[in-house]
Amino acid sequence: MRRRIINLAGFALLLLIPVFLKSRPSFIGYINLAIIYAIAAEGLNLLIGVSGQISLGHAAFMAIGGYTSAILVMSLHVPSIVAIICGVIVSAFFGFIIGFPALRLKGFYLAIATMALGTAVTDIIRRLSITGGDQGLRNIPPIKIFNFSFSSEFSKYYLFLVLLILAVILIRNFLRGKGGMGLRAMRDSEFGAVSYGVNISYYKVLAFVISSALAGLAGALYAHSVSYLGPSNFGLALSIDFLAITIIGGLGTIGGPILGSVLWIIVPRLFGTRLESMATVIFGVILIIVVLTLPHGLYELIGKLNKLFRRTSQEQ
Amino acid sequence: MFNIIFRGLATGAIYSLTATGIVLILSTTNVMNFAQGDTGMLLAYVAFLFIARRVPPILTLPVVVIAGILLGLVVDRGLMSKAKKSSHLGMVMITLAFTMIFEGIVATFFGNTPLLFPPLISGDPFIIGSTVFDRQNLLTIFIALVIFVVLFFVLYRTKIGIAARSIADDEYGAYVLGVPINRITNFIWALSFGVAGIAGLVTAPRLSLEPTFMVVVQLKAFIAAVLGGMNSVMGAILGGLILGVLENFIAYYIPAIKDSFSLILVVLILLFLPNGIFGKRETRRF
Numbered sequence A: 001m002r003r004r005i006i007n008l009a010g011f012a013l014l015l016l017i018p019v020f021l022k023s024r025p026s027f028i029g030y031i032n033l034a035i036i037y038a039i040a041a042e043g044l045n046l047l048i049g050v051s052g053q054i055s056l057g058h059a060a061f062m063a064i065g066g067y068t069s070a071i072l073v074m075s076l077h078v079p080s081i082v083a084i085i086c087g088v089i090v091s092a093f094f095g096f097i098i099g100f101p102a103l104r105l106k107g108f109y110l111a112i113a114t115m116a117l118g119t120a121v122t123d124i125i126r127r128l129s130i131t132g133g134d135q136g137l138r139n140i141p142p143i144k145i146f147n148f149s150f151s152s153e154f155s156k157y158y159l160f161l162v163l164l165i166l167a168v169i170l171i172r173n174f175l176r177g178k179g180g181m182g183l184r185a186m187r188d189s190e191f192g193a194v195s196y197g198v199n200i201s202y203y204k205v206l207a208f209v210i211s212s213a214l215a216g217l218a219g220a221l222y223a224h225s226v227s228y229l230g231p232s233n234f235g236l237a238l239s240i241d242f243l244a245i246t247i248i249g250g251l252g253t254i255g256g257p258i259l260g261s262v263l264w265i266i267v268p269r270l271f272g273t274r275l276e277s278m279a280t281v282i283f284g285v286i287l288i289i290v291v292l293t294l295p296h297g298l299y300e301l302i303g304k305l306n307k308l309f310r311r312t313s314q315e316q
Numbered sequence B: 001m002f003n004i005i006f007r008g009l010a011t012g013a014i015y016s017l018t019a020t021g022i023v024l025i026l027s028t029t030n031v032m033n034f035a036q037g038d039t040g041m042l043l044a045y046v047a048f049l050f051i052a053r054r055v056p057p058i059l060t061l062p063v064v065v066i067a068g069i070l071l072g073l074v075v076d077r078g079l080m081s082k083a084k085k086s087s088h089l090g091m092v093m094i095t096l097a098f099t100m101i102f103e104g105i106v107a108t109f110f111g112n113t114p115l116l117f118p119p120l121i122s123g124d125p126f127i128i129g130s131t132v133f134d135r136q137n138l139l140t141i142f143i144a145l146v147i148f149v150v151l152f153f154v155l156y157r158t159k160i161g162i163a164a165r166s167i168a169d170d171e172y173g174a175y176v177l178g179v180p181i182n183r184i185t186n187f188i189w190a191l192s193f194g195v196a197g198i199a200g201l202v203t204a205p206r207l208s209l210e211p212t213f214m215v216v217v218q219l220k221a222f223i224a225a226v227l228g229g230m231n232s233v234m235g236a237i238l239g240g241l242i243l244g245v246l247e248n249f250i251a252y253y254i255p256a257i258k259d260s261f262s263l264i265l266v267v268l269i270l271l272f273l274p275n276g277i278f279g280k281r282e283t284r285r286f
Helices: A001-019 A023-052 A057-074 A081-102 A107-127 A153-176 A178-188 A190-195 A200-226 A236-249 A255-270 A276-292 A297-315 B002-029 B036-054 B057-083 B088-110 B135-157 B160-167 B171-176 B183-203 B215-226 B233-253 B256-270
Strands: A144-145 A149-151 B126-128 B131-133
Touching: A001 A023, A001 A153, A001 A297, A001 B135, A023 A057, A023 A153, A023 A178, A023 A200, A023 A236, A023 A255, A023 A297, A057 A081, A057 A107, A057 A200, A057 A236, A081 A107, A081 A144, A081 A200, A081 B126, A107 A236, A107 B215, A107 B256, A144 A200, A149 A153, A153 A178, A153 A200, A178 A190, A178 A200, A190 A200, A190 B002, A236 A255, A236 A276, A236 A297, A255 A276, A276 B057, A276 B088, B002 B036, B002 B131, B002 B135, B002 B160, B002 B215, B002 B233, B036 B057, B036 B088, B036 B183, B036 B215, B057 B088, B057 B183, B131 B135, B135 B160, B135 B183, B135 B233, B160 B171, B160 B183, B171 B183, B183 B215, B215 B233, B215 B256
Parallel strands: none
Antiparallel strands: A144 A149, B126 B131
């Protein structure tokens, strides 16, 4: 009961955030970006935190989803919802293809292979003419549903929020079911999972498909929200950023990636535009501290605080 | 023809230098060091500071090596030995954090605009027949050769090297036989960061100095290490040289796939020759 009240209060707060920040729409823009990152990071978390496979090419899937959706809308004039869904499907399909080499590779080798594939994707995007080459795609139209165009930051905020909540609910249900158990069994001991009859090949590919579908969704939303796509935005650096977001937030937790992305977006703003590169340093330091002291990320810290709070309130 | 091979060898020497550092750390501590390239980048900027004070470029070489060794010692003593207790992924993540920190520091103090790094050695190229021997490339190959010889001497003829190889073979076994694991690991990090500095210094004049100039080199070094089988320094050296020469041939004859070639190559090798060309057969570690 109490938990439900907290959830409802949190939800109401989320709905009210834009009202408080009405005077600063640019800030809502940053929150929107954080939501997009969170969706992608949730996908990566599923891959690394839950199924135990590393990927250094996550940004490439985001690029695939974004470019697919943008090209469909711009040159084929497909309605944007259909285009976004197509982006997700294409991205999931690429995840499916890349899942197969992943069956044979482990640990470092998988990291190198995904890194190479990620770099190859941006390389190919740079060479094709339909993707605009090095210049990238400009003036991508905003998302449009039944003549309502999501062009203001407020409307985008609500749309993205709904999608993020949907994604979180889907992931949570998936993790509670047979799929989640299979993935976790595989992470903890592949050998043990096999002997309990878990179909490892199926679950490995499934993890890649789901994670790249989420990255594709994030990419498509990014494309229509920022209205510009360039190959250099989706390089190795972004993949490493996602990894950092997931680990700082908390591996294997659902709230972790969201926390990580919010931090990721807010920390650079504290330094202003002049010292923006300093934020990377701070983030690296945070990452090291988290790795050394909090193996389950900052999300663990919230849990600990919560426990502490409850204990003190009981003592009174 | 010989021109291509020569230039390929010079490129390959850079890949080999970076790859050796990666393999050294990977085989003794089982950590994939994603910061190898960016360490070189940072140290190249250190060298640039000295060059801006009118120090002749070639004299920055010892500076870079010493700075690299110190950095390696600090990194291992301060962080890696502590992170060893927590998780393995954590150690790899720390190296990724280093790439963020190093790139951030450099971008803050020097900006993102490419700087011109002077060649370590200037002068007219030697020309023998139709082959042009550029001095900078010759120097690169020469430095790499010296480093390789030193590395071989250290790894195969000194007590420390033998201890390091024994850790790579079987850490627990080495520990039981009284090998001081922490000290050897420390030594290996220092050695590897020193080599990273040299790699950064010889790469900087070929590309321009910017915060991300070693990222591509590091990716190629990973590929070279995969070619060599990930667990032998010898394999990494040969893998780097082969990759450099192959790449230059491809760039000359089929320029369209110049950049994607090595990426496709690595995926194919990982799929069909998981032990690389020279790698020993992998023993399973439990």
